Amino acid sequence: MDAASALPATRTVQAERHAEWLIALGALMVACGGLLLGVQVDANRGFSGTGYAAFALGAVIALVSTIVRARGTQGLPRDFSGAFAALAAFLGLAFASGGVLAPGGPWMLAEFAALLVLGLRRPRDGSRWIASGALWLMVVLFVFRLWITYQGSRNHWQVLSVPIPILSWLPFDFLAPIQSVSLGSFTPWELGLPPAGVDFAVTLGLWSAGFALCAAGTFVVQLCAREHENDRVHDVIRTLPAPMAGLVERLLPEEEWETLGLHGLPTRLLCKRIEALVRERAQRQREFAIAFERAQLLALTHDDDFSGAIQGALAALERKPGQTKDA
């Protein structure tokens, strides 16, 4: 009997509550982050919203990413906690994606296209909420958004102004138009800045905290949603008599439950799926045992070559602890 089957019932219930509690906590982080990413502070310390355009595109990215992650699976959230976790994860991704996009203009659409392309890639690790390429791009875009907001707060309406060597050193005003080259110009309307201008320091703090909360909250929610689904499967298995449940969990380790498609199934289908998997794996085990028994009939003629070594290792499985080869 493994460690999981030896857990008392009270600890099982507590573990489930931990998953639900962390889903709630992660959702709260996402909500706070979304709130912070949705406001900006102007120079008069007045609050205003960042608009719906970037959030709408962020929602599209979140939708695409969710579809990509759910591709090939038939699971759906089956209880309130699961559904709430799915909603929180979706909103978290939408808030974070919308929060890194420029608020308007061609910049926003170009960034949206880039994020969408990377968002179409499925993350290698199932626990990840987005492909690592898209995550890094989001970080870069967030820094870019902070930079152009900083430029806008200084009334510099270009991404970068590069001084031209020699020309920029000459102290003649009539050369001013050709002393530097402006790269990536934009307008206050594209940035959605309030009429009084943006208080960059405060807004930077709000957005940075918001982005961190959204990213961390979404990560927590996704992890705990998996844990919560594992709890559901665990509950179904625990309806069996304890020794039998232990055997089932040995045949179907918890780490494989998601890849085996047990997450998100309705209880009736879940039972049938477990039943089929147990039958299949038990059959495989049995076939292996029979094959092994037959292999024992072969003489171990060459103990030092490759086949002999494999035979010896398999034979060693059958010996009791402390029993020698000769005995």
Next chain:
Amino acid sequence: MAFPSKSPIATRAVMALAGVLFVFALLVRGAKPAALVRPEDTPAAEPRIEQPLQLLARGAALRVAELDRWISKNQLTEWKAVRGTVFALQDCPPTMDWLDGAEGQRFERCVAALRGGTREDALASLVLVFQLARATEWKPGMLGHTQHAERLGALLEGWLRSWSARSAKDALLVEPALSATLLYGRAMRIAWRAPVLGYNAAPYERARALLNEIAGESGHRSEFGEALQSRHPAAARGLASDKDVLEGLEEECAVIYPKLVGDCEDR
């Protein structure tokens, strides 16, 4: 890491709170920024001086007598005498030369006294300074005599230090104060660029320090800085320049007072 056991009620409560915050996070994105309402656009509940900028313009002589009823009693006599002198000034004397004379000294005393009085007194003080700028010569010329422009700048600087912060929300003073800032920028820029070769750094540094003080830095603008931003964005943008913080003020001043360049052409 061991988490404390949480009851389902606490979990549900946190979820409900998160749900409320989700809704709020969506709604807050649509919050519109507060519209900028200029002080002079608010309805007046009491009689006030209409169109105070006219008192700083070329036609100020036509209305300057209107100020008499607004001036404090203890300043009225002096005000009438000084305005009579300065509005009758002829021959375009150099600013500093005139200020160093008897009439000029009386003018300076009157300007300082009015500056310390009521808001109407402050406006009258500024009217006198603007008339001085029109009626005297403060252009440095080929020889680079910048002391006249710097003296005019000092008069405007004193007024701005006293009234810029208070004027930002004052319907009477906000526009005159901004005009004073523009003229100050022009005078100090003229002094800064007076030498044929190189620059006269002192007036520029003085102006930059004052403008930084009264308008604030970009991102942390004062109310007066916001007023400047909303009415003269080019001037406000120029304040963030690394090379020439006065250029924007000069540009805006050239629009409002094209001939007020220190050669008495604007009389």
